[in-house]
Amino acid sequence: MIILGAEWERLLHVIHTEVALIMETKHYKLKLESAIGNLAIDYAQELNAEQLAVVMAESGPMLVIAGAGSGKTRTVTYRVARLIECGIPPSNILLVTFTNKAAREMLHRVELLIRTELRQIWGGTFHHVANLLLRRHAPVIGYSNQYSILDQEDAKSLIETCVNDLKIDTKKERFPKGEVLQAIASLSVNRGVNVQQTTDERYPYFSHLSAQIAEVLSHYQRRKVKINVMDYDDLLLNWKRLLSEQENIRRLYAERFQYVLVDEYQDTNQLQADIIDRLIGEHRNLTVVGDDAQSIYSFRGANFENILQFPKRYPGAKVFHLETNYRSTPEILRLANSSINHNKRQFKKHLHAVRAPGRKPVIVPTSDGSQQAQFLVQRILELRDDGVPLSHVAVLYRAHYHSMELQLELTRRNVPFVITSGLRFFEQRHIKDVVAYLKIIVNPNDELSWKRIIKLLPKIGNVTAGKIWALVSNTTDPLKAAESDAVLNTVPKAGRESWKSFLKILQTLRAPELLNQPSEMMQLIVSGGYEAYMQTQFENYDLRLEDIHQLSNYATQFESLERFLSDLALLGNLEAEDVLTADASDEKIHLSSIHQAKGLEWDVVFVIWLTEGYFPSYRALEDPEGEEEERRLFYVSSTRAKDQLYLCYPLMSETGPYRHLIQRPSRFIKEIDEDSYEYWTIDL
DNA sequence: AGAGTGGGCCTTTTT
DNA sequence: GGCCCACTCT
Numbered sequence: 001m002i003i004l005g006a007e008w009e010r011l012l013h014v015i016h017t018e019v020a021l022i023m024e025t026k027h028y029k030l031k032l033e034s035a036i037g038n039l040a041i042d043y044a045q046e047l048n049a050e051q052l053a054v055v056m057a058e059s060g061p062m063l064v065i066a067g068a069g070s071g072k073t074r075t076v077t078y079r080v081a082r083l084i085e086c087g088i089p090p091s092n093i094l095l096v097t098f099t100n101k102a103a104r105e106m107l108h109r110v111e112l113l114i115r116t117e118l119r120q121i122w123g124g125t126f127h128h129v130a131n132l133l134l135r136r137h138a139p140v141i142g143y144s145n146q147y148s149i150l151d152q153e154d155a156k157s158l159i160e161t162c163v164n165d166l167k168i169d170t171k172k173e174r175f176p177k178g179e180v181l182q183a184i185a186s187l188s189v190n191r192g193v194n195v196q197q198t199t200d201e202r203y204p205y206f207s208h209l210s211a212q213i214a215e216v217l218s219h220y221q222r223r224k225v226k227i228n229v230m231d232y233d234d235l236l237l238n239w240k241r242l243l244s245e246q247e248n249i250r251r252l253y254a255e256r257f258q259y260v261l262v263d264e265y266q267d268t269n270q271l272q273a274d275i276i277d278r279l280i281g282e283h284r285n286l287t288v289v290g291d292d293a294q295s296i297y298s299f300r301g302a303n304f305e306n307i308l309q310f311p312k313r314y315p316g317a318k319v320f321h322l323e324t325n326y327r328s329t330p331e332i333l334r335l336a337n338s339s340i341n342h343n344k345r346q347f348k349k350h351l352h353a354v355r356a357p358g359r360k361p362v363i364v365p366t367s368d369g370s371q372q373a374q375f376l377v378q379r380i381l382e383l384r385d386d387g388v389p390l391s392h393v394a395v396l397y398r399a400h401y402h403s404m405e406l407q408l409e410l411t412r413r414n415v416p417f418v419i420t421s422g423l424r425f426f427e428q429r430h431i432k433d434v435v436a437y438l439k440i441i442v443n444p445n446d447e448l449s450w451k452r453i454i455k456l457l458p459k460i461g462n463v464t465a466g467k468i469w470a471l472v473s474n475t476t477d478p479l480k481a482a483e484s485d486a487v488l489n490t491v492p493k494a495g496r497e498s499w500k501s502f503l504k505i506l507q508t509l510r511a512p513e514l515l516n517q518p519s520e521m522m523q524l525i526v527s528g529g530y531e532a533y534m535q536t537q538f539e540n541y542d543l544r545l546e547d548i549h550q551l552s553n554y555a556t557q558f559e560s561l562e563r564f565l566s567d568l569a570l571l572g573n574l575e576a577e578d579v580l581t582a583d584a585s586d587e588k589i590h591l592s593s594i595h596q597a598k599g600l601e602w603d604v605v606f607v608i609w610l611t612e613g614y615f616p617s618y619r620a621l622e623d624p625e626g627e628e629e630e631r632r633l634f635y636v637s638s639t640r641a642k643d644q645l646y647l648c649y650p651l652m653s654e655t656g657p658y659r660h661l662i663q664r665p666s667r668f669i670k671e672i673d674e675d676s677y678e679y680w681t682i683d684l
Numbered sequence: 685a686g687a688g689t690g691g692g693c694c695t696t697t698t699t
Numbered sequence: 700g701g702c703c704c705a706c707t708c709t
Binding site: 300 | 687696698699
Binding site: 401404 | 700701
């Protein structure tokens with residue numbers, strides 16, 4: 001057999017990682033109870049009976065139905081601590097959570113419990129773990145280890161390029177936009193369903209185009225491999241491929257991860273469930289935790305059948321229930337229960353409160369959105385006078401634009417607030433521009449980043465950028481190729497001077513002493529011309545410059561450029577805030593979409609725009625399962641409150657898609673028990 | 685081919 | 700109220 005160079009390297013790589021993994025992994029088939037006795041933690045003292053049962057359970061598949069506020073995090077934390085106390089090495093545990101922040105917090109709490117540092121434990125989101133694995137094994141499935149990660153916007157624009165390449169006439173007949181195509185691709189991959197079926201089910205008005213759509217998407221798929229990039233879905237898909245196409249790799253990780261815990265299981269999709277199925281191998285030590293009543297991500301492919309059918313898919317699985325709510329007053333819980341009981345498809349549960357009685361939730365009709373905003377500000381200030389700090393108050397809403405009026409009013413009245421905004425920090429233009437420079441240093445084949453930064457230069461638009469890309473791609477060293485005269489002559493005369501200084505920056509960035517110094521590199525990009533560019537482009541240039549400085553500061557803690565870039569791509573919205581701004585939450589009220597409020601809690605919660613069409617949203621109701629999911633969303637929002645809950649609905653709206661109509665209160669308000677709340681009428 | 689301007693359209697949720 | 704698109708001028 002003749003083995004060619006690249007193939008040989010791939011083999012070497014596989015052998016190398018296998019050996020490394022075997023060295024780390026041993027077989028642990030402990031009976032957990034055999035190790036009780038010399039435990040440092042007094043579990044029975046610190047947990048209630050329901051929680052204790054979960055923590056002490058033996059190996060094997062188990063499902064924990066954890067109601068809102070029932071101490072889910074606590075339970076998972078103690079279970080991990082206990083596994084470690086029983087002798088399971090941390091490196092044999094995998095903890096998958098919904099955000100990376102959640103994983104960090106849980107692991108930190110475990111460290112406090114067992115008084116040891118836990119570096120070797122693998123924890124994070126599915127995407128994060130996928131990235132860790134793929135950085136090791138990408139060559140086996142046809143990528144280089146230096147692949148870049150596309151965010152949604154990048155994915156969208158690459159798909160649009162594909163539509164252009166295929167010369168599809170988007171005018172003759174209305175063809176879906178990049179955003180829709182990206183959503184179709186994503187749903188198909190995550191639900192394990194083909195494009196035809198996705199369009200039929202979710203975009204029936206594009207059904208007749210599904211052959212063309214499929215063509216665009218397969219073009220997109222090949223294109224990504226060619227330029228060595230993965231989008232969010234590829235991370236999961238390629239993780240699954242690794243496990244199903246490479247039996248040796250699957251076996252290694254099945255043996256390595258002796259205990260797998262998955263949090264927020266109700267929001268996993270088919271692809272994620274498949275990955276877990278393949279990963280747990282023969283030992284079946286899988287703990288999944290979640291609450292079917294809080295499944296709110298079907299729009300991105302989550303399938304709450306995963307949690308409902310878990311006992312069937314894992315015969316012999318034990319099912320545990322955490323039904324004691326420590327968070328909310330009985331009044332708030334009663335209202336939430338009375339709403340969620342209208343859902344048919346769920347596990348039966350009897351979530352009960354242990355806290356002392358408090359105030360009844362309040363329903364507040366207002367004449368319109370601006371009166372609603374005035375009421376909120378007034379009530380928030382009264383609460384502050386009564387000793388409730390602003391940081392203990394949150395306003396939640398179904399869609400980001402519902403908060404616009406309130407933001408104006410808060411600003412006008414000088415009430416400080418933080419907002420987990422629609423636009424993620426890292427998706428802002430100036431951040432993406434600077435990061436694109438770094439990306440091509442790591443992955444010089446990254447077409448999107450190339451085009452992004454050269455289009456910032458004067459006299460270079462789509463067309464010229466395309467020509468330049470054609471010249472530098474398919475060369476062994478695209479960064480070097482950019483210095484050729486052929487490229488310079490492609491640039492319009494008026495733009496050649498700035499092109500030359502651009503080349504200088506590229507050269508500087510590649511200097512060996514800057515290798516893996518993302519922070520210094522960013523400073524150079526800014527001083528090398530980007531600052532001047534920002535001054536001409538943005539009226540709030542100084543704020544944006546400050547953002548970049550903070551990011552650069554954050555970058556200092558990374559030992560490699562590639563790690564920094566992966567982290568940025570996979571960091572959620574909330575986490576960005578924590579990472580970059582120390583003072584984010586002192587003495588400020590919190591505005592958030594309900595989705596982003598998942599897992600959080602506040603003393604006082606206001607839910608706004610509880611108006612038919614807004615919440616539940618008309619769009620969501622188009623789907624037959626939409627109403628139940630919207631009701632779960634309402635359940636999530638009301639169970640965020642500890643002491644006080646206010647449900648507000650304006651009767652008239654001057655803005656928004658359904659303006660100038662008399663609005664009706666949300667069905668979610670009408671259907672709850674009448675004596676579970678009181679009404680307030682507002683005079684302002 | 686790029687850059688700038690005005691009219692029409694649409695408002696869900698995100699790793 | 701903001702964003703995208705099409706159109707026009709350079």
